[in-house]
Amino acid sequence: xxxxxxGQYLLEKGLxxxxxxxxxxxxxxxxxxxxxxxxxxxxxxxxxxxxxxxxRQLSTDARFxxxxxxMGFISTEQLDHLIGLQGQKRxxxxxxxxxxxxxxxxxxxxxxESHKSTQGVLSDLVQVVIDSHPESDCINACADIVxxxxxxxxxxxxxxxxxxxxxxxxxxxETPFYTSSISIESVKSTVLSIAAEKxxxxxxxxxxxxxxxxxxxxxxxxxxxGEFLNIVAGYYAKEVIxxxxxxxxxxxxxxxxxVSITKExxxxxxxxFESEMGVFFVCIGQKQEEFFNSHQxx
Amino acid sequence: MHNKTVLICDDSRSIxxxxxxxxxxxxxxxxxxxxxxxxxxxxxxxxxxxxTLLDLVMPDTDGKQALKExxxxxxxxxxxxxxxxxxxxxxxxxxxxxxCSYIQKPFEEDVLLRVLxxxx
Numbered sequence: 001x002x003x004x005x006x007g008q009y010l011l012e013k014g015l016x017x018x019x020x021x022x023x024x025x026x027x028x029x030x031x032x033x034x035x036x037x038x039x040x041x042x043x044x045x046x047x048x049x050x051x052x053x054x055x056r057q058l059s060t061d062a063r064f065x066x067x068x069x070x071m072g073f074i075s076t077e078q079l080d081h082l083i084g085l086q087g088q089k090r091x092x093x094x095x096x097x098x099x100x101x102x103x104x105x106x107x108x109x110x111x112x113e114s115h116k117s118t119q120g121v122l123s124d125l126v127q128v129v130i131d132s133h134p135e136s137d138c139i140n141a142c143a144d145i146v147x148x149x150x151x152x153x154x155x156x157x158x159x160x161x162x163x164x165x166x167x168x169x170x171x172x173x174e175t176p177f178y179t180s181s182i183s184i185e186s187v188k189s190t191v192l193s194i195a196a197e198k199x200x201x202x203x204x205x206x207x208x209x210x211x212x213x214x215x216x217x218x219x220x221x222x223x224x225x226g227e228f229l230n231i232v233a234g235y236y237a238k239e240v241i242x243x244x245x246x247x248x249x250x251x252x253x254x255x256x257x258x259v260s261i262t263k264e265x266x267x268x269x270x271x272x273f274e275s276e277m278g279v280f281f282v283c284i285g286q287k288q289e290e291f292f293n294s295h296q297x298x
Numbered sequence: 299m300h301n302k303t304v305l306i307c308d309d310s311r312s313i314x315x316x317x318x319x320x321x322x323x324x325x326x327x328x329x330x331x332x333x334x335x336x337x338x339x340x341x342x343x344x345x346x347x348x349x350t351l352l353d354l355v356m357p358d359t360d361g362k363q364a365l366k367e368x369x370x371x372x373x374x375x376x377x378x379x380x381x382x383x384x385x386x387x388x389x390x391x392x393x394x395x396x397x398c399s400y401i402q403k404p405f406e407e408d409v410l411l412r413v414l415x416x417x418x
Contacts, residue, residue, distance in 0.1 A: 004402050005386045012401055012409050014416055018393050025390050153404045209315050224312035230355065231403045234382030241385075249355050249383065251309050 005238075006093050009115050010103075020102045024093060027100060031091050035064045038082050045073045062187060063244050135269065138284055139163065141239040142192075143271055145232055146282050153228065154207040156275050164270035169262060169283065177258040177281075178218075180226035181265075182233045186247035189287045191265040192236060194229045195258050196280035201225045203277040226252030232282070261285070301348040302326045304414075307338035307364065308353040308380065313403070317351060317380070320407045326414070335359030339367045342375065349414055352397075354381040354388065362392065369396035376417050380405065 007024065010016045016024075033041075036050040045053075045068060053067045062070070065079045074082075091099075094108040103111075143160040150158035178201055181193040196204075198218065205224035206213040216224075233249055241247050255261075262268060265285025273280050304326050306317050311333075318328045329345050332338040336359045342350055350368065354361035361381065368375050379392045384402035392400055399413045 004384050005389055007386070008384060008389045008400055008402060011389075011399060012405075012413065014412055018399060022390065022393055025386070149404065205312060209312050210319075211315070220311055220315075223310055227310040227312045227403075230310070231382045234384055234403065237383070238385050243386065246387065247385075251355055251357050 004115075006112070006115055010097075010111060013111075015107075015111065016097070016102055020097075020100075024096050024100060024102065027096050028091060028093060031096070033086060033089050035082055035086060038085050039068065039074065039078075042078075042082065042085075044068075044078050044082070049073045063242060135284065138190075138236075138240050139269060139271065142232075142236055142282060142284055145235045145239065146271065146273060149228070149232055149235065150273070150275065153231070154204060154277075156207070156277055158273045158275040158280075160271055161274050162272040164272060164281075166262065166266075166268045169258075169268055169270045169281075172258050172281075173262070175258055178222050178225070179255045179258060179261055180222065180229050180252040181255075181261060182226075182229055182252050183250045183287060184233060184237050184241075184247055185249075186237070186241045187245050190240075191261075191283075191285045191287055192229060192233050193261045193265065193283040193285070194225055194232075194280060195261060195283070196225060197278060200278035200280055204228055222254045226254055229282075303329045303345070303347040303349070305330050305332065305338070305341055305345060305347040305350045307332040307335075307341075307351060307356070307361070309333045309356045310353075313353070313380075317410070320410060321414075324411055333357075335361055335364035338364040339371075342368045343371060346372070348376060349417065350375060350377045351380045352377050354379060354383050354392075362395070365392060365395050365397060378413055378417070380410075 007021045011018065011021050036053065039045045040047060040050055053064055053071065056067050057064065065082065068074045069076060069079060094112055097103045098105045098108055147158050147160055176197060177195040178198060179193055179195045181191055184190045184192065198221065201221035202213055202216045205216045205221040208224045208228065230252055237247050237249060261283050265283065265287065268283050268285040270281045270283045273282065302325055304321055306314050306328055308314050314331050321328055329347055330341045332341045334357045338352060352361045352365060361379065365377060368377060373396065377397045379397045379400040380403065382403045389400045398417050401409060401413060
C-alpha cells in the first residue's frame with residue numbers, strides 16, 4: 001500500500017520539525033535536477049523550447065516530459081532516457097535529512113524500515129484477471145489500499161475476491177445498497193464509489209467511531225462509510241497520480257441506491273470485497289461527461 | 299489552567315465524533331465544530347480557540363482556503379491539518395501557508411495528542 005510521504009510520517013512522530021521538513025524539501029528541489037534542465041544539458045531541447053513548455057504547464061496539469069513529446073520537441077525514447085538520468089541523480093528525502101544533520105543515518109534507516117508496509121497478496125486467479133485489465137495498475141492499487149485500510153481501521157480483514165464489469169454491476173441495481181462517491185480531478189478524472197448494505201455500513205460506523213452499533217443512525221452509518229472511502233481516495237490518489245501533477249478531491253456524495261454509481265460513472269469496474277461483516281463493492285470509473293468527451297474526441 | 303480549547307472542522311460527522319471523544323478524554327475542550335471551510339473561518343473568529351483541526355476536502359470553501367483566511371486574520375493561529383490527502387505537495391503547501399502540523403487520516407489517537415501536546 002502507498003505509504004504516507006516519509007517527511008510527514010516523521011513530522012507526525014515528532015522526529016523532525018515543520019521547519020526541518022520544509023528545508024529538506026527545498027534542498028531536495030535544489031539538488032535534484034529538473035527534467036527540463038537535463039533535456040537542455042543533453043541537447044534534446046533549447047532553453048526557448050523549455051520556456052514554451054513551462055508556459056503551457058501554466059494552463060494544464062500535464063507533466064513536462066509529456067508536453068515536450070506532445071509539442072514535438074523530444075521522442076519517447078529521449079524522455080525515457082531523461083527519466084532514467086533523473087532517477088540516477090535523485091537524492092532521497094532521508095539522505096538529505098542526514099546531509100543536513102537533522103537525523104543520523106542509523107535513525108533514518110530504522111525509521112524507513114518502520115515506515116514500510118508489507119505488500120498485500122492476492123490470490124493467483126484474481127491477479128490473472130486484474131493483470132489482463134487495461135486499468136490493472138489502478139485496480140491493483142485500489143484492491144491493496146482498500147484491504148489494508150479496512151483491516152487497519154476496522155480491525156477486520158477484507159479480502160478482494162472478484163472483479164466485475166459494468167454489465168455485471170448492473171445486476172445489482174435492485175440490491176438495497178447505500179453508496180458514497182468521490183471524484184478525483186487530475187490529468188484523468190476518476191470516480192471512486194463504495195456500495196454496501198445498511199447493516200455493513202452500521203458495522204463500519206460502529207467500529208470506526210468505537211460506538212455501540214445501537215447508537216449508530218443511518219446518516220452516521222453512511223457518513224462513516226463515506227469517510228472510509230475518503231481515506232481510501234487519499235491513498236489511491238497518491239498512488240496513481242504522478243507526483244508532479246496536482247489533483248483535487250470532492251467531498252463524498254451519498255445515495256440510497258446502486259444505480260447512482262452506474263449512472264454517474266462510465267467505464268466502470270467493480271471490486272468485490274468479502275469480510276466477516278458482509279460483502280461490499282468499491283467501484284472505479286470515469287465521470288460520465290468526461291467519458292463521452294474523450295470518446296467523441298477519438 | 300492551560301488553554302486547551304479546540305475547534306474541529308470536518309464535513310464528516312464520524313470524524314468530528316471520533317476526534318471530539320478522543321480529545322475530551324484527555325483534557326481538551328472542544329469549544330465548537332464546523333462542517334465546511336466557511337464555517338471554519340467564522341467559528342475560528344468567533345471562538346479564537348487555542349488549536350484548530352482542519353480537514354482539507356470540505357464543501358464550499360475548502361480547507362486550504364480556510365487555512366489562508368484564518369492565518370491572514372490571525373498569524374498566530376495554531377492549525378493542524380487532519381486530512382485524507384497526504385501528498386508531498388499538499389503537506390508542503392499547508393505548512394508553508396501557516397499550518398503547525400499535518401496528520402494524515404486514518405490517525406491514531408496518540409498521534410493526535412502528541413502533535414497537539416508538542417505545539418508551543
